Amino acid sequence: GAVVSQHPSRVICKSGTSVKIECRSLDFQATTMFWYRQFPKQSLMLMATSNEGSKATYEQGVEKDKFLINHASLTLSTLTVTSAHPEDSSFYICSASWDTPNTEAFFGQGTRLTVV
Amino acid sequence: DAKTTQPNSMESNEEEPVHLPCNHSTISGTDYIHWYRQLPSQGPEYVIHGLTSNVNNRMASLAIAEDRKSSTLILHRATLRDAAVYYCILRVNAGGTSYGKLTFGQGTILTVHP
Numbered sequence: 001g002a003v004v005s006q007h008p009s010r011v012i013c014k015s016g017t018s019v020k021i022e023c024r025s026l027d028f029q030a031t032t033m034f035w036y037r038q039f040p041k042q043s044l045m046l047m048a049t050s051n052e053g054s055k056a057t058y059e060q061g062v063e064k065d066k067f068l069i070n071h072a073s074l075t076l077s078t079l080t081v082t083s084a085h086p087e088d089s090s091f092y093i094c095s096a097s098w099d100t101p102n103t104e105a106f107f108g109q110g111t112r113l114t115v116v
Numbered sequence: 117d118a119k120t121t122q123p124n125s126m127e128s129n130e131e132e133p134v135h136l137p138c139n140h141s142t143i144s145g146t147d148y149i150h151w152y153r154q155l156p157s158q159g160p161e162y163v164i165h166g167l168t169s170n171v172n173n174r175m176a177s178l179a180i181a182e183d184r185k186s187s188t189l190i191l192h193r194a195t196l197r198d199a200a201v202y203y204c205i206l207r208v209n210a211g212g213t214s215y216g217k218l219t220f221g222q223g224t225i226l227t228v229h230p
Contacts, residue, residue: 095218
């Protein structure tokens with residue numbers, strides 16, 4: 001099946017700096033990708049929908065100026081956490097799928113962000 | 117979004133079958149039932165999906181009730197590697213790019229004992 005790859009798998013950054021997370025669909029063209037965030041012992045929460053060639057759509061309560069999403073090609077979406085703070089420490093996961101409900105969604109392996 | 121309800125946790129012994137239930141009483145006629153699982157510190161992994169008929173693949177079986185208001189994921193012989201959080205999700209047929217947008221509930225934590 002298709003593979004979605006995230007990089008890096010873990011990152012530690014200082015408070016106030018920015019961190020970029022990459023999500024690549026390795027063998028199919030993804031016009032849409034999704035970014036999730038997961039806090040310890042909680043479920044995944046959708047943050048935003050990344051649309052190739054257009055602006056991302058953010059879920060309610062997610063700051064678009066803090067979590068910058070760029071989907072410049074059909075195989076790459078990036079999430080940049082700007083001016084990171086300790087409360088942004090979380091597990092970030094991207095996914096991609098074809099635009100039909102009769103197919104599986106593919107998930108990246110996740111990125112563990114720790115802000116110190 | 118259509119909602120699913122799962123038990124918080126279940127336990128099984130290794131090499132025994134496991135039946136993970138899911139209720140989705142508000143499912144609409146065109147919603148697909150998807151199951152994913154998540155191992156610790158990993159992204160979710162697809163397990164199986166179906167619409168009306170029961171489905172089998174190399175990982176599991178999916179039994180769907182006739183009224184589609186519930187389903188059961190069946191692991192025929194649990195192994196220690198099957199210990200994970202299992203999510204039952206309705207993939208809503210809302211059109212356009214919303215297909216990939218999955219709403220995760222709390223899932224069922226499956227513990228497998230050796």
